[in-house]
Amino acid sequence: MAISLQCFLFLICISIFSSTMAATDPPLTLNYYKSTCPNVFDIVKKEMECHVLSDPRNAAFVLRLHFHDCFVQGCDGSILLDDTIELQGEKKASTNGLNSLKGFRIIDKIKNKLESECPGIVSCADILTIAARDAVILVGGPYWHVPVGRKDSKTASYDLAMENIPSANEGLLSIIAKFLYQGLSVTDMVALSGAHTIGMARCESFRARIYGDFEATSGKNPISDSYLSELRSVCPAIIGSGDNNVTAMDNVTPNLFDNSFYHTLLRGEGLLNSDQELYSSLFGIETKSLVQKYAADPVAFFNQFSDSMVKLGNITNSYSFVNGEVRKNCRFVNT
Numbered sequence: 001m002a003i004s005l006q007c008f009l010f011l012i013c014i015s016i017f018s019s020t021m022a023a024t025d026p027p028l029t030l031n032y033y034k035s036t037c038p039n040v041f042d043i044v045k046k047e048m049e050c051h052v053l054s055d056p057r058n059a060a061f062v063l064r065l066h067f068h069d070c071f072v073q074g075c076d077g078s079i080l081l082d083d084t085i086e087l088q089g090e091k092k093a094s095t096n097g098l099n100s101l102k103g104f105r106i107i108d109k110i111k112n113k114l115e116s117e118c119p120g121i122v123s124c125a126d127i128l129t130i131a132a133r134d135a136v137i138l139v140g141g142p143y144w145h146v147p148v149g150r151k152d153s154k155t156a157s158y159d160l161a162m163e164n165i166p167s168a169n170e171g172l173l174s175i176i177a178k179f180l181y182q183g184l185s186v187t188d189m190v191a192l193s194g195a196h197t198i199g200m201a202r203c204e205s206f207r208a209r210i211y212g213d214f215e216a217t218s219g220k221n222p223i224s225d226s227y228l229s230e231l232r233s234v235c236p237a238i239i240g241s242g243d244n245n246v247t248a249m250d251n252v253t254p255n256l257f258d259n260s261f262y263h264t265l266l267r268g269e270g271l272l273n274s275d276q277e278l279y280s281s282l283f284g285i286e287t288k289s290l291v292q293k294y295a296a297d298p299v300a301f302f303n304q305f306s307d308s309m310v311k312l313g314n315i316t317n318s319y320s321f322v323n324g325e326v327r328k329n330c331r332f333v334n335t
């Protein structure tokens with residue numbers, strides 16, 4: 001009894017404490033840089049245009065970076081920090097594919113441009129958020145307004161990167177739990193997974209799938225048989241061979257942001273276990289109907305993706321707002 005009463009009081013304290021913290025969070029706004037850096041959106045867009053034009057994969061790199069940033073301590077640029085003697089970064093976490101995350105140099109370049117235009121003003125976390133939106137547009141996806149005003153963290157968390165970021169061979173329920181933990185819904189999860197309509201995965205990420213239930217979900221037919229043997233030639237069964245060979249997650253329109261990712265799932269040809277489970281898992285009744293909806297209705301997908309990206313970008317932690325900074329160099333905290 002005594003213990004549970006203590007727990008109860010403790011919980012009340014926690015909830016009062018956290019609600020006052022939330023109340024003092026400066027909210028993100030669309031015009032945060034209006035007087036301090038009025039051209040921020042144009043500058044990011046122009047840089048992203050160059051990079052995506054030279055290689056559409058750059059759009060995928062930047063979009064994924066933003067997701068991996070936001071799932072660890074909120075969207076605070078923690079993913080951008082390099083390892084130093086004092087600070088263990090997140091880049092080497094296995095959930096970040098060891099060193100499979102790319103696009104850091106693009107963010108550096110945008111940061112350099114912004115530092116010469118309005119020094120010390122625009123956070124790296126905001127740059128990444130705006131750049132992710134521009135990436136999506138540049139490969140044919142929807143537009144949405146990007147609220148800004150994030151601060152950069154002075155810390156990173158390898159441990160939270162290991163805990164929070166979902167991986168390809170994790171079960172559906174576990175992945176759903178990770179989204180709920182961030183305040184995102186099942187609908188957000190299914191819509192945001194549509195990001196896999198662009199970009200590539202490494203053999204290591206899809207080997208278990210193509211030597212596992214791919215045949216069962218895609219059914220026996222000549223077209224998916226030949227797709228499967230192509231995948232197996234890119235990715236040999238033996239662990240360690242061809243681990244870093246890559247292939248597109250949407251093999252129909254790999255460089256176009258459209259809803260064809262959901263069509264690959266309807267065909268049972270999703271490249272990652274985690275993607276195919278959205279449609280094929282026994283636990284995925286709700287996710288299955290969302291996959292069907294977005295496959296049938298590209299506008300519904302675009303609208304939901306836009307809304308869910310704003311929610312993803314809205315994951316913040318009060319700590320960064322109070323103790324954060326605007327980094328001069330996105331790879332290092334200010335000295």
Ligand code: HEM
Pocket residue numbers: 057059060061063064067097100166167168175189192193195196198199200201202203204205272274
């Ligand atoms: C639902 C849970 C998710 C899982 C389990 C997952 C897992 C993965 C994996 C395993 C890869 C391949 C990485 C590699 O082999 O190098 C990948 C790539 C990618 N992911 Fe996700 N992801 C998820 C959600 C998301 C979300 C929410 C976004 C963005 C909104 C996203 C954006 C991307 C992009 C753009 C790529 C391609 C990157 C490239 O071309 O290198 N993913 N994801």
Ligand SMILES: *[C@@H]1O[C@H](CO)[C@@H](O)[C@H](O)[C@H]1NC(C)=O
Pocket residue numbers: 233234235241242243245
């Ligand atoms: C994949 O990697 C293996 C082993 O490194 C290599 O022999 C093979 O040619 C690669 N396949 C493709 C399609 O790149």
Ligand SMILES: *[C@@H]1O[C@H](CO)[C@@H](O)[C@H](O)[C@H]1NC(C)=O
Pocket residue numbers: 022025310311314316
């Ligand atoms: C963003 O987060 C704040 C609280 O942190 C909340 O009040 C607001 O409704 C959120 N906005 C969106 C679009 O989720």
